[in-house]
Amino acid sequence: MDSSEPAGTFSRLNRDQIGALSGYGVRRRTRAGELLVQEGRRQRDLFVVLSGAVAMVEGPGTAEERLVGVHGPGAFLDEVGLLTGQPSFVSAVVREPGEVLAVSVAALLDFVARDPRLGDAILRAFLCRREQLLGSVAGIRLIGSRFSPDTRRLREFAARNRIPHSWTDLEEDAGAERLLRRMSVGPDQTPVVVWRDGQVLHNPTNAELAGLIGPGAIDELPGSMVDVVIAGAGPAGLAAAVYGASEGLATVVLDAVGAGGQAGTASRIENYLGFPAGITGAELADRAVVQAEKFGAVIAAPAAVAGLSRGTGTTRCASTAAAARCAPARWWSPPAPATGGSTCRASPSSRAPASITRRRSWRRGSARSGRSWWSVAATRPARRSCTWSSTRGRCGW
Numbered sequence: 001m002d003s004s005e006p007a008g009t010f011s012r013l014n015r016d017q018i019g020a021l022s023g024y025g026v027r028r029r030t031r032a033g034e035l036l037v038q039e040g041r042r043q044r045d046l047f048v049v050l051s052g053a054v055a056m057v058e059g060p061g062t063a064e065e066r067l068v069g070v071h072g073p074g075a076f077l078d079e080v081g082l083l084t085g086q087p088s089f090v091s092a093v094v095r096e097p098g099e100v101l102a103v104s105v106a107a108l109l110d111f112v113a114r115d116p117r118l119g120d121a122i123l124r125a126f127l128c129r130r131e132q133l134l135g136s137v138a139g140i141r142l143i144g145s146r147f148s149p150d151t152r153r154l155r156e157f158a159a160r161n162r163i164p165h166s167w168t169d170l171e172e173d174a175g176a177e178r179l180l181r182r183m184s185v186g187p188d189q190t191p192v193v194v195w196r197d198g199q200v201l202h203n204p205t206n207a208e209l210a211g212l213i214g215p216g217a218i219d220e221l222p223g224s225m226v227d228v229v230i231a232g233a234g235p236a237g238l239a240a241a242v243y244g245a246s247e248g249l250a251t252v253v254l255d256a257v258g259a260g261g262q263a264g265t266a267s268r269i270e271n272y273l274g275f276p277a278g279i280t281g282a283e284l285a286d287r288a289v290v291q292a293e294k295f296g297a298v299i300a301a302p303a304a305v306a307g308l309s310r311g312t313g314t315t316r317c318a319s320t321a322a323a324a325r326c327a328p329a330r331w332w333s334p335p336a337p338a339t340g341g342s343t344c345r346a347s348p349s350s351r352a353p354a355s356i357t358r359r360r361s362w363r364r365g366s367a368r369s370g371r372s373w374w375s376v377a378a379t380r381p382a383r384r385s386c387t388w389s390s391t392r393g394r395c396g397w
């Protein structure tokens with residue numbers, strides 16, 4: 001059985017596309033039963049099946065083994081977690097021997113920068129696959145009572161970060177207690193998170209869960225000095241990250257719960273510009289994350305910003321419970337409103353992402369015909385934020 005189809009979850013690459021991608025990867029033979037990707041593995045290549053067949057399997061070799069699909073020649077493996085650094089939620093096992101093309105993530109990003117149409121096709125398939133995983137029993141298993149605040153916290157964290165998971169309610173599932181006993185877990189130690197390879201976390205913090213399965217934990221962030229720190233990875237924060245990082249600023253986004261904000265949980269957003277058929281909140285969030293990371297922004301969650309303070313010299317620090325991230329920034333008050341100036345929408349700090357950046361001078365004749373986008377104007381003491389589209393170096397608010 002080959003699950004491939006022309007577009008979507010099981011889309012294939014044609015001969016020309018494989019030819020173009022070949023220069024970015026390494027061909028190698030496969031043998032039946034070979035494990036190409038193991039569940040739980042973060043670092044992995046993109047595999048394109050050149051010949052033979054590869055099965056995507058949940059829990060291979062366990063009593064709960066489940067076949068997700070089979071990829072034949074032309075198909076590529078994996079899902080959006082490959083790009084966001086999340087562990088694989090399914091294993092890829094060679095069913096029929098043949099040949100694969102292995103492409104590293106760095107080489108893949110390099111390739112799609114040159115061939116955005118193919119990049120978009122791959123991304124669309126990756127997002128469809130994540131959507132499928134979210135609706136399946138793949139991923140972590142959470143066992144806890146619906147009345148437990150910690151169960152609710154962990155479920156929210158998993159949902160907000162679009163982590164594939166299933167939940168067993170201790171109040172309803174008769175087999176749950178038996179399962180806990182088998183794992184030597186008492187009811188007072190719940191909720192527990194069970195991961196495929198037998199790892200059991202007892203009432204983990206959100207940070208511990210992120211360390212196990214999340215896209216980016218705060219302790220994985222690079223050095224402390226950056227150009228821009230953005231607190232909040234909702235649509236506004238992610239947009240600021242895309243604009244900041246695409247302008248070459250070293251950008252870090254810290255979110256208390258997970259990237260996507262409220263929008264990440266919306267089943268369908270019909271009024272987002274450019275998506276006439278609507279888009280799910282999860283897809284919008286994942287696309288924004290991939291876009292921001294493509295430009296080099298680093299996104300960490302959970303990382304609640306507890307305060308903004310002065311550092312040394314011109315630096316400003318955003319502190320979280322875990323660490324402080326400093327930006328070589330200056331507080332900057334935008335010029336007074338001027339007639340004919342460009343528009344600037346400012347929102348109160350409670351809703352807008354609080355960002356710190358150094359002031360950038362207006363670049364004449366930029367690639368965007370003299371229009372520069374950047375964020376953020378943070379003024380004291382009101383701490384307002386805006387994304388500023390300027391054609392004349394003035395901010396009209």
Ligand SMILES: Cc1cc2nc3c(=O)[nH]c(=O)nc-3n(C[C@H](O)[C@H](O)[C@H](O)COP(=O)(O)OP(=O)(O)OC[C@H]3O[C@@H](n4cnc5c(N)ncnc54)[C@H](O)[C@@H]3O)c2cc1C
Binds near residue numbers: 255256257271
């Ligand atoms: C179910 C649902 C459906 C919706 N559908 C639509 C729709 O169809 N159309 C529409 O226009 N709008 C819709 N909305 C509203 C839309 O999602 C919001 O307007 C939008 O998400 C606001 O974006 P934002 O980035 O400003 O804030 P938010 O999305 O609220 O993001 C703020 C982020 O900041 C983080 N944060 C907060 N405090 C801190 C801190 N101290 N440190 C670090 N991070 C912090 C939060 O965790 C959050 O991720 C919907 C909302 C929901 C909940």
